[in-house]
Amino acid sequence: xxxxxxxxxxxxxxxxxxxxxxxRVYVRDDVAATLTRDGDDLYVSARGTVxxxxxxxxxxxxxxxxxxxxxxAVHSGIWDAAEELWPQVQRDVLTTRGRLGFCGHSLGxxxxxxxxxxxxxxxxxxxxxxxxxxxxxxxxxxxxxxxCAVTVVRRANDxxxxxxxxxxxxxxxxxxxxxxADEIMTELDAHSAAGYAADFKAYLAxxxxxxxxx
Numbered sequence: 001x002x003x004x005x006x007x008x009x010x011x012x013x014x015x016x017x018x019x020x021x022x023x024r025v026y027v028r029d030d031v032a033a034t035l036t037r038d039g040d041d042l043y044v045s046a047r048g049t050v051x052x053x054x055x056x057x058x059x060x061x062x063x064x065x066x067x068x069x070x071x072x073a074v075h076s077g078i079w080d081a082a083e084e085l086w087p088q089v090q091r092d093v094l095t096t097r098g099r100l101g102f103c104g105h106s107l108g109x110x111x112x113x114x115x116x117x118x119x120x121x122x123x124x125x126x127x128x129x130x131x132x133x134x135x136x137x138x139x140x141x142x143x144x145x146x147x148c149a150v151t152v153v154r155r156a157n158d159x160x161x162x163x164x165x166x167x168x169x170x171x172x173x174x175x176x177x178x179x180x181a182d183e184i185m186t187e188l189d190a191h192s193a194a195g196y197a198a199d200f201k202a203y204l205a206x207x208x209x210x211x212x213x214x
Contacts, residue, residue, distance in 0.1 A: 002041060005204050007103035007129040008197045010036055010045040014108055026088040031081045040098025048106035070121055072140025073169055082114035093119050100126040105193045109133030117144040131196040132160050135170035142173035150174035153200055156183045158190040179203060
């Protein structure tokens with residue numbers, strides 16, 4: 001079973017490559033992700049924006065629309081970065097015998113959604129934990145993930161999950177789970193990777209045992 005609590009930990013640990021006991025690290029010029037095995041199950045955790053790494057900002061800010069078959073209009077910077085990773089990732093995710101999970105925080109969450117969409121186009125469904133993702137696409141992109149279990153999380157007044165907007169063409173691919181919804185924080189605090197992981201795991205614990213997805 002894919003554990004959402006484990007996915008939350010891996011989403012944050014992806015900032016520290018490599019991630020023990022990771023079996024493989026995928027790296028392209030602008031982005032990176034890590035593969036972690038748990039028995040037959042497979043987690044792909046994409047790294048979020050590293051503030052001091054300027055190529056990450058080029059990906060984040062490349063918010064022009066790009067049309068792709070099966071997913072419609074998508075965030076060109078994020079989708080193109082995911083396409084750079086996909087040739088490495090697909091060798092593992094398309095041959096896994098167990099369940100598949102994608103996870104990430106911030107840019108990593110958006111990349112995780114894109115990679116899951118690419119896997120779904122090959123008939124492989126997955127569980128996705130997206131902590132603070134920027135919006136990637138619209139309705140067609142959301143439909144590309146119909147066979148996946150998608151959890152999108154927003155913490156307090158974090159603005160990242162609300163952008164880009166562009167006349168309503170972008171939206172999140174699933175209902176957004178709001179944590180600390182009534183609290184007002186600085187954007188730096190609201191978007192904290194460690195804060196997201198801690199609050200999401202506390203939420204899972206409050207729901208009782210077995211925070212897993214098939």
